[in-house]
Amino acid sequence: MKMTIEVDCTPEEARRFMGLPDITPLNEHLVGEMQKRVDANISLLNPEDFLKNWLAMGQGAQEQFRRMMEGSMGGARPKE
Known part of the structure; x- marks a missing residue:
């Protein structure tokens, strides 16, 4: 036997019904912090500037990759 139950409710109502905590303030805080960091950077x-930083790391990154x-x-080194 197969039975289907359809519940029409908002996410807030579902959260309360299932006893889950309201993390809206935490989410708003995290989004605000992310916005501050994006604005700062x-x-x-x-x-x-991005290209200058990337090229400055290029030589060191190539050497590190070769060593890895x-x-x-x-x-083992390749035979020459």
Whole structure:
């Protein structure tokens, strides 16, 4: 036997019915903090500054990647 029950209620009503806590204030606080951090770091989205930072890390990142790959091959170097 198959039975279907349809309940028409709002998310707030469902939350209360199931006894779940109201986390609206916590959610609003977290969203506010995220907005503050985005606003504080919006200058990082400047393409010119972003490219400068990315290129400055490029050489070091390439060397680190090479060392990681060598380490994963047991330190073996390709024959030249």
